[in-house]
Amino acid sequence: MKKIVLSLFILAALNTQVNAQKYMSRTGKVVFDATSPKSPEKIEGINNETASLLNSASGEFVFQVPVKSFKMEKELMQQHFNENYMQSDKFPKAEFKGKIENLAAVNFTKDGSYTVAVVGNLTIHGETQKIAIPGMLTVKGSEITAKAKFPVKLADYKIDIPGVVADKIAKEANIMIDVLLNKK
Amino acid sequence: MLKYLVALFLSASAVNAVHAQSADSTGDLMEELEGDTKSGKKQEVEYTFKATRLINGSTVENLAHGVLDTRISHRFGNLNQGAENFFGIDNAYTRIGIDYGITNRIMVGIGHNVLSKENDGFVKVKLLKQLEGGMPVTVSYFGSASVLTGDAIVPSSIDDDDFKYSDRLTFTHQLLIARKFSPSFSLQLTPTMLHLNLVDSSKYSNNIFALGVSGRMKLSKRVALTGEYFYRFTGMDNYYGGQKTYNSLSLGFDIETGGHVFQLHFTNSMGISERAVLAQTTDTWEKGGVRYGFNISRVFTILKPKEFKK
Numbered sequence: 001m002k003k004i005v006l007s008l009f010i011l012a013a014l015n016t017q018v019n020a021q022k023y024m025s026r027t028g029k030v031v032f033d034a035t036s037p038k039s040p041e042k043i044e045g046i047n048n049e050t051a052s053l054l055n056s057a058s059g060e061f062v063f064q065v066p067v068k069s070f071k072m073e074k075e076l077m078q079q080h081f082n083e084n085y086m087q088s089d090k091f092p093k094a095e096f097k098g099k100i101e102n103l104a105a106v107n108f109t110k111d112g113s114y115t116v117a118v119v120g121n122l123t124i125h126g127e128t129q130k131i132a133i134p135g136m137l138t139v140k141g142s143e144i145t146a147k148a149k150f151p152v153k154l155a156d157y158k159i160d161i162p163g164v165v166a167d168k169i170a171k172e173a174n175i176m177i178d179v180l181l182n183k184k
Numbered sequence: 185m186l187k188y189l190v191a192l193f194l195s196a197s198a199v200n201a202v203h204a205q206s207a208d209s210t211g212d213l214m215e216e217l218e219g220d221t222k223s224g225k226k227q228e229v230e231y232t233f234k235a236t237r238l239i240n241g242s243t244v245e246n247l248a249h250g251v252l253d254t255r256i257s258h259r260f261g262n263l264n265q266g267a268e269n270f271f272g273i274d275n276a277y278t279r280i281g282i283d284y285g286i287t288n289r290i291m292v293g294i295g296h297n298v299l300s301k302e303n304d305g306f307v308k309v310k311l312l313k314q315l316e317g318g319m320p321v322t323v324s325y326f327g328s329a330s331v332l333t334g335d336a337i338v339p340s341s342i343d344d345d346d347f348k349y350s351d352r353l354t355f356t357h358q359l360l361i362a363r364k365f366s367p368s369f370s371l372q373l374t375p376t377m378l379h380l381n382l383v384d385s386s387k388y389s390n391n392i393f394a395l396g397v398s399g400r401m402k403l404s405k406r407v408a409l410t411g412e413y414f415y416r417f418t419g420m421d422n423y424y425g426g427q428k429t430y431n432s433l434s435l436g437f438d439i440e441t442g443g444h445v446f447q448l449h450f451t452n453s454m455g456i457s458e459r460a461v462l463a464q465t466t467d468t469w470e471k472g473g474v475r476y477g478f479n480i481s482r483v484f485t486i487l488k489p490k491e492f493k494k
Contacts, residue, residue, distance in 0.1 A: 084405045
């Protein structure tokens, strides 16, 4: 009898662990665009290796972006991006740790699109800033698509733009996020 | 009994609910993500050097797939030529070349050298990549062939009538072994074998064995100090038309601006091809046989990366 009770107890424990729902992605897409009206060419990077984890019970939402995985149209631009601007040897990852503020508005068990406000700390180039990101969560079965668009001021993250190219790179880069999360 | 069990079950759930709440600060969620990501592949160490060539020699850097590079290398005359030759500016040798990245690991190139009207072609293949916490070095193979279309030095032991087209050919094999020790410091060793199809075989071997040592030290984000030295194990003292030849030593700077990389340097080699650097460096730093030179590289993206194909 004792054994049965114990095993039930353990079962219950495991059960609650599973109940704390988590959604995960390792192939999230992050795009940045730092093209200014005076840029001679488009300054755009695409990253398809962003890792992300969402806890639907607490609303906590984290992202890890490997900086070296940003692909740019011009290889030399990609080299400059890594070596001169992001210093990706020194700061290999950009991170976001946030929380969905209006978690009650999202029904993770019902298919549909929900507008969310995510507030948290964004770390780029070793600098952390608190930001609020308006986004959209689309629930479809056991999958969630998270999309967001927001600007990032390069100066806030101490990304140095030399004087000669100052007007050829936008002061604010537009960040676009598109992540498909699966139930973990 | 059933009641007892249900109570236990409920209490277990309650305990776990509390546990779940306390453990789920975002820090732990990040750790969880970290743990999941770590199992992935090791990061490649990139940008060991700024360009595919450092001064005269090749580096382990390859052009990416679909990238075309036009390179102009220019060497002025010796500084010790004095004021009447404007310290060497009046005499100059150039190499014009076009390189292309077939894949991210294989690149090819062709070039024309003004010195001896030498045409060359090469292939460079990346064999191993330096990894963070893994493979310590990047290793590439470089192989080239060149033909002297202008005046070739014919040893006195050979009649002009016996001089064949194949006597104009030279072949080079190099293993490029490089390590990026820190974001600012990289070092490369280059074991080299040069095969000259025609030499005065009573005195010299057709093969020259050498070891190249080249390094880069970044002074700022956009400027780096570079150096390159080829030590020859095979004596070639009087090869070039009866002139003594020396080991090639070059020191310079990499400077980059937007789409260009400028490489400015001082070197005792007047030629730029592997053959000219190893077998035709007839000047020495000791006697002021140093010349100023520069390389300019301009890259063009011919094929867009797959992320940008629409």
